Amino acid sequence: MIPATFTYRRAESVDEAIELAGQYGEDAKFLAGGHSLLPLMKLRLAQPEVLVDIGRLRDLSYIRDQGDHVAIGALTRHHDLATSELLAEQLPLLHHAAGTIGDPQVRHRGTIGGSLAHADPAGDLPAVVLALEATLVARGPSGSREIPATEFFRGLFESALEPGELLTEIRVPKPAARGWSFQKFTKRAIDWAIVGVAVQGDRIGLVNMGEKPVRATAVEQALASGASIRDAAEHAADGLSPASDVHASAEYRAQLARVLVRRGLEEARARA
Amino acid sequence: MKVTITVNGRETSAEVEDRTLLVHYLRDVLNLTATNIGCDTTTCGACTVLLDGEAVKSCTVLAAQADGREVTTVEGLAAEDGTMHPVQKAFHENHGLQCGFCTPGMVMAAVSLLKENPRPTEEQVRAGLEGNLCRCTGYHNIVKAVLAAAEETA
Ligand SMILES: Cc1cc2nc3c(=O)[nH]c(=O)nc-3n(C[C@H](O)[C@H](O)[C@H](O)COP(=O)(O)OP(=O)(O)OC[C@H]3O[C@@H](n4cnc5c(N)ncnc54)[C@H](O)[C@@H]3O)c2cc1C
Ligand code: FES
Ligand code: FES
Numbered sequence: 200m201i202p203a204t205f206t207y208r209r210a211e212s213v214d215e216a217i218e219l220a221g222q223y224g225e226d227a228k229f230l231a232g233g234h235s236l237l238p239l240m241k242l243r244l245a246q247p248e249v250l251v252d253i254g255r256l257r258d259l260s261y262i263r264d265q266g267d268h269v270a271i272g273a274l275t276r277h278h279d280l281a282t283s284e285l286l287a288e289q290l291p292l293l294h295h296a297a298g299t300i301g302d303p304q305v306r307h308r309g310t311i312g313g314s315l316a317h318a319d320p321a322g323d324l325p326a327v328v329l330a331l332e333a334t335l336v337a338r339g340p341s342g343s344r345e346i347p348a349t350e351f352f353r354g355l356f357e358s359a360l361e362p363g364e365l366l367t368e369i370r371v372p373k374p375a376a377r378g379w380s381f382q383k384f385t386k387r388a389i390d391w392a393i394v395g396v397a398v399q400g401d402r403i404g405l406v407n408m409g410e411k412p413v414r415a416t417a418v419e420q421a422l423a424s425g426a427s428i429r430d431a432a433e434h435a436a437d438g439l440s441p442a443s444d445v446h447a448s449a450e451y452r453a454q455l456a457r458v459l460v461r462r463g464l465e466e467a468r469a470r471a
Numbered sequence: 472m473k474v475t476i477t478v479n480g481r482e483t484s485a486e487v488e489d490r491t492l493l494v495h496y497l498r499d500v501l502n503l504t505a506t507n508i509g510c511d512t513t514t515c516g517a518c519t520v521l522l523d524g525e526a527v528k529s530c531t532v533l534a535a536q537a538d539g540r541e542v543t544t545v546e547g548l549a550a551e552d553g554t555m556h557p558v559q560k561a562f563h564e565n566h567g568l569q570c571g572f573c574t575p576g577m578v579m580a581a582v583s584l585l586k587e588n589p590r591p592t593e594e595q596v597r598a599g600l601e602g603n604l605c606r607c608t609g610y611h612n613i614v615k616a617v618l619a620a621a622e623e624t625a
Contacts, residue, residue: 230536304519304580308527
């Protein structure tokens with residue numbers, strides 16, 4: 200299948216990307232790796248009138264050690280994350296999770312910025328940046344602003360980005376608690392997570408446990424008040440309403456979350 | 472819009488609709504029909520080609536995104552005199568195909584895999600080909616072929 204007709208514009212600089220997005224307003228969408236947007240457009244689930252291609256903005260593709268944090272350009276591809284020695288050393292959770300996304304072809308195209316901006320509750324990286332307490336940097340016509348990951352995901356495919364605002368950088372603090380784990384439950388190799396759990400220390404991000412990526416706050420609170428891993432993990436689905444779909448019922452997802460959170464916390468503790 | 476793409480070492484250029492997918496540019500504009508389309512959901516990998524040397528699914532890349540860049544399809548692998556590429560030869564010798572529908576994509580994915588990891592383990596070959604589905608072989612001989620190609624070229 201092919202997408203409905205649209206106008207393609209290629210941005211050669213960050214300024215031009217923001218200018219083009221401003222010029223076309225609500226009709227335009229940024230195109231990064233295209234591996235969420237183009238599949239939706241082929242199925243006609245999305246029909247933007249204008250695509251502003253930001254895929255050539257090489258100056259937004261980098262992974263830099265900034266002392267207390269690692270700065271990652273929004274156009275950095277999953278493949279680059281998964282093969283970065285700096286990340287393997289400093290942010291093994293992100294390094295590992297990026298390598299589990301889709302397949303090698305998907306990882307050669309998809310970007311961290313696209314994954315976060317898309318705000319798909321089934322996406323892996325949103326849960327990871329939640330557990331890592333990252334800060335997202337966005338640029339619009341009136342300048343840059345910083346958005347904590349915990350305030351970035353607003354609803355189903357809905358982020359805190361204003362229309363025309365470009366995600367430029369992800370700042371990830373180097374975690375004080377080194378233990379980490381990424382639990383991704385799938386039926387077949389290439390599948391998305393039915394439920395996923397990202398753990399860094401005692402911070403926990405959940406994949407596919409509701410309409411937006413979330414932290415497992417009830418578990419975090421139980422741990423903080425001294426509960427054992429086994430007891431705390433029982434709260435993994437508290438207050439959450441995961442979807443029922445062809446892959447799993449809501450009850451099954453809730454049970455998976457409890458089991459995977461326990462496994463994740465145990466693995467993180469063993470690695471600490 | 473006008474796109475100019477180097478395909479299998481030759482510069483090509485055409486006026487296409489903005490929404491043209493790379494796979495349609497290859498098949499319909501250039502008549503390079505080895506690259507197959509097997510699904511609508513970026514799942515099967517039959518359309519895999521190399522973009523600047525890396526495997527991508529050409530059904531999920533716009534021709535516009537490949538403008539000014541280099542694409543290699545399975546038609547571009549063999550030498551001028553027809554000598555098969557080591558991966559093609561290994562598929563041939565290890566019976567790495569039956570109906571052949573997945574093969575162009577499978578071969579290109581394997582070429583990309585071996586470029587990134589010249590001496591993969593069997594497990595790494597299986598993981599490296601997870602974006603390519605085969606309905607016939609049960610994968611066993613495909614994996615054997617890729618390991619044989621690695622042996623041959625390393
Ligand atoms: C077969 C397949 C399997 C997959 N499996 C997984 C998986 O297991 N786990 C997983 O997490 N993901 C998976 N994905 C999704 C993949 O990770 C995508 O690459 C990612 O979700 C989107 O990144 P992108 O760069 O391709 O974004 P695009 O598709 O280009 O864009 C997605 C959205 O974000 C917006 N956008 C992109 N970049 C920016 C920016 N810098 N600023 C503002 N807005 C922006 C776009 O306008 C669009 O709305 C899979 C995809 C496919 C096709
Ligand atoms: S045609 Fe199936 S992945 Fe491209
Ligand atoms: S040989 Fe028939 S699909 Fe692979």
